[in-house]
Amino acid sequence: MSKSNNVYKDAYNRGLRLLGETQSLPSEPELGTLLGVSRTTVRTILARMEETGLIAWNKRSKTVLRAPKPDDFFPEEETDTLAQIIERSFMRRLLAGGAEAGMQINELELAREIGVGTTSVREFLIRFSRFGLIEKRRNSHWVLKGFTRAFALELTEIREMFEIRSAAAFAALPQDSPVWADLDRLEDEHRLLASEITTRFNEFSELDERFHRLIHRASHNRFIVDFYDVIAMIFHYHYQWNKAQERERNEVAVAEHLAYIAALKSRDLGKVDAACRKHLKSARNTLLTSIPETGNRIIS
Amino acid sequence: MSKSNNVYKDAYNRGLRLLGETQSLPSEPELGTLLGVSRTTVRTILARMEETGLIAWNKRSKTVLRAPKPDDFFPEEETDTLAQIIERSFMRRLLAGGAEAGMQINELELAREIGVGTTSVREFLIRFSRFGLIEKRRNSHWVLKGFTRAFALELTEIREMFEIRSAAAFAALPQDSPVWADLDRLEDEHRLLASEITTRFNEFSELDERFHRLIHRASHNRFIVDFYDVIAMIFHYHYQWNKAQERERNEVAVAEHLAYIAALKSRDLGKVDAACRKHLKSARNTLLTSIPETGNRIIS
DNA sequence: CAAATGTTTTTTCCCGATAAAAGACATTAT
DNA sequence: ATAATGTCTTTTATCGGGAAAAAACATTTG
Numbered sequence: 001m002s003k004s005n006n007v008y009k010d011a012y013n014r015g016l017r018l019l020g021e022t023q024s025l026p027s028e029p030e031l032g033t034l035l036g037v038s039r040t041t042v043r044t045i046l047a048r049m050e051e052t053g054l055i056a057w058n059k060r061s062k063t064v065l066r067a068p069k070p071d072d073f074f075p076e077e078e079t080d081t082l083a084q085i086i087e088r089s090f091m092r093r094l095l096a097g098g099a100e101a102g103m104q105i106n107e108l109e110l111a112r113e114i115g116v117g118t119t120s121v122r123e124f125l126i127r128f129s130r131f132g133l134i135e136k137r138r139n140s141h142w143v144l145k146g147f148t149r150a151f152a153l154e155l156t157e158i159r160e161m162f163e164i165r166s167a168a169a170f171a172a173l174p175q176d177s178p179v180w181a182d183l184d185r186l187e188d189e190h191r192l193l194a195s196e197i198t199t200r201f202n203e204f205s206e207l208d209e210r211f212h213r214l215i216h217r218a219s220h221n222r223f224i225v226d227f228y229d230v231i232a233m234i235f236h237y238h239y240q241w242n243k244a245q246e247r248e249r250n251e252v253a254v255a256e257h258l259a260y261i262a263a264l265k266s267r268d269l270g271k272v273d274a275a276c277r278k279h280l281k282s283a284r285n286t287l288l289t290s291i292p293e294t295g296n297r298i299i300s
Numbered sequence: 301m302s303k304s305n306n307v308y309k310d311a312y313n314r315g316l317r318l319l320g321e322t323q324s325l326p327s328e329p330e331l332g333t334l335l336g337v338s339r340t341t342v343r344t345i346l347a348r349m350e351e352t353g354l355i356a357w358n359k360r361s362k363t364v365l366r367a368p369k370p371d372d373f374f375p376e377e378e379t380d381t382l383a384q385i386i387e388r389s390f391m392r393r394l395l396a397g398g399a400e401a402g403m404q405i406n407e408l409e410l411a412r413e414i415g416v417g418t419t420s421v422r423e424f425l426i427r428f429s430r431f432g433l434i435e436k437r438r439n440s441h442w443v444l445k446g447f448t449r450a451f452a453l454e455l456t457e458i459r460e461m462f463e464i465r466s467a468a469a470f471a472a473l474p475q476d477s478p479v480w481a482d483l484d485r486l487e488d489e490h491r492l493l494a495s496e497i498t499t500r501f502n503e504f505s506e507l508d509e510r511f512h513r514l515i516h517r518a519s520h521n522r523f524i525v526d527f528y529d530v531i532a533m534i535f536h537y538h539y540q541w542n543k544a545q546e547r548e549r550n551e552v553a554v555a556e557h558l559a560y561i562a563a564l565k566s567r568d569l570g571k572v573d574a575a576c577r578k579h580l581k582s583a584r585n586t587l588l589t590s591i592p593e594t595g596n597r598i599i600s
Numbered sequence: 601c602a603a604a605t606g607t608t609t610t611t612t613c614c615c616g617a618t619a620a621a622a623g624a625c626a627t628t629a630t
Numbered sequence: 631a632t633a634a635t636g637t638c639t640t641t642t643a644t645c646g647g648g649a650a651a652a653a654a655c656a657t658t659t660g
Binding site for chain 2: 223
């Protein structure tokens with residue numbers, strides 16, 4: 001079947017949400033930029049909307065006829081990229097136990113298990129390899145290095161190096177840089193979240209990522225910025241399987257972020273360094289305590 | 301034709317070189333480890349050696365009948381991996397001018413030009429993307445970011461951070477660590493090369509890489525160790541196209557390495573830091589001066 | 601009976617093909 | 631004449647297939 005039309009389905013679903021807001025849709029190119037897809041896909045979407053009686057479409061006029069019903073939407077699982085599907089499957093196996101360091105990874109088996117072609121699995125593994133959790137044996141299998149304490153320590157070591165440097169660069173940015181407005185907005189969101197932490201603690205993850213990415217961007221170094229992908233991936237999956245004391249953890253983190261933001265705004269490098277280190281240290285500890293210490297076998 | 305037999309051809313060529321050294325070859329598994337290939341490939345090699353009258357092969361006995369002649373060898377170009385072929389082609393285009401930042405990369409066109417399938421090109425680009433020189437637009441083309449001054453600065457910034465830390469870790473290693481013997485050996489090689497620099501200056505590259513990799517390994521951090529791949533790749537290709545003052549450059553670098561090695565052996569962290577910084581600074585300058593400053597256009 | 605050889609099975613690597621999606625060109629409407 | 635729509639072309643994403651290489655299993659040999 002060569003290629004799934006998840007791009008279309010996902011854009012279609014997002015397009016449905018626009019329908020509630022207006023009586024007529026904008027031009028095709030405009031819809032394209034709005035949904036982040038090409039005009040070809042936009043036209044496919046419009047065609048279906050017309051077919052299902054959601055809109056009347058005649059050249060430039062695209063009149064909304066009715067609001068979308070729940071079953072107008074494509075099921076969520078059909079809107080995922082193959083890469084996302086493979087990643088999820090792979091991470092589940094990796095984190096949901098039974099994934100010992102040194103274990104071999106079999107492309108064919110993975111592909112069969114997930115129900116996709118080998119090419120997609122291969123491409124996924126190549127992309128994934130930069131996270132430092134797997135390694136390729138030439139002309140042969142991949143080897144799992146394992147989500148071990150050592151991995152967490154190596155990861156956080158780099159993270160700390162990079163973030164301390166980025167934070168210093170951030171604080172040194174001129175007053176008229178737009179990042180200060182971004183920071184103000186993030187601060188507000190932090191305060192809001194802090195006040196409703198008991199119910200919204202699970203929204204912290206996303207805020208956390210945006211905050212740290214903003215800081216890393218101040219480094220103006222693509223390697224530093226890109227490295228945050230590794231951290232984000234690890235945190236994303238790791239905390240999906242480890243919900244212990246999530247609320248408390250996030251409550252502490254929000255407070256640390258606010259102190260960190262205050263330090264940045266003071267532009268006092270000493271304060272920035274201290275606040276940054278303090279937060280990173282506690283982030284490292286949370287990560288470390290959640291890794292069960294199964295023997296640190298090193299396989300070479 | 302699906303897959304070339306370059307693994308076999310390369311191993312065969314290396315196998316031929318063994319022939320001059322003994323009268324009879326070892327067991328199949330032993331040959332396998334020696335050549336770094338599976339027994340299947342070993343047997344294919346032996347079969348051909350028998351066919352061309354190089355050996356008499358009967359079960360355990362593999363008697364050498366004659367020394368290999370030049371035309372027993374497979375041509376060099378047939379022993380390259382597809383990945384190597386693609387990489388070379390790609391880097392030639394990238395560095396041999398005409399590769400402006402912001403330019404689109406077309407998988408299909410690249411594949412046709414090099415004469416390989418699209419899958420291999422895609423896989424190469426994914427692997428290559430970690431070097432920070434290209435970036436993917438989802439569901440669309442890759443964008444070339446260009447080998448610019450900014451790139452060189454970002455690269456060296458990280459390099460310096462990592463190497464200064466690794467050097468400190470190295471100096472702190474216990475006296476009985478095997479790295480000290482490795483360092484002694486490298487020092488000897490440096491002295492030898494220094495004394496014959498006028499004729500052997502082009503051998504420095506390889507020594508340089510081994511030296512820096514030894515130091516980086518002391519960090520015991522996979523991200524630091526892996527990052528050296530980026531540096532090695534850049535230096536490898538960059539200096540292939542830029543031979544200006546190669547001898548002088550390398551002569552200076554050898555001297556700096558020797559000072560750096562002496563500092564490491566002194567285990568005086570202050571000295572190590574100074575020697576390391578000095579060398580890295582001059583390495584950065586050599587790289588920077590060799591990048592022609594064509595407008596730093598930023599495309600976003 | 602351990603290690604080598606002989607044989608069979610499985611996996612990796614790579615290509616060509618095809619539908620989805622993007623992009624380019626031609627035409628029409630404001 | 632600019633911006634939209636309509637149509638056609640190219641490129642990307644993904645699969646299945648097949649040869650090379652690895653790995654597993656069976657048999658022989660010292």
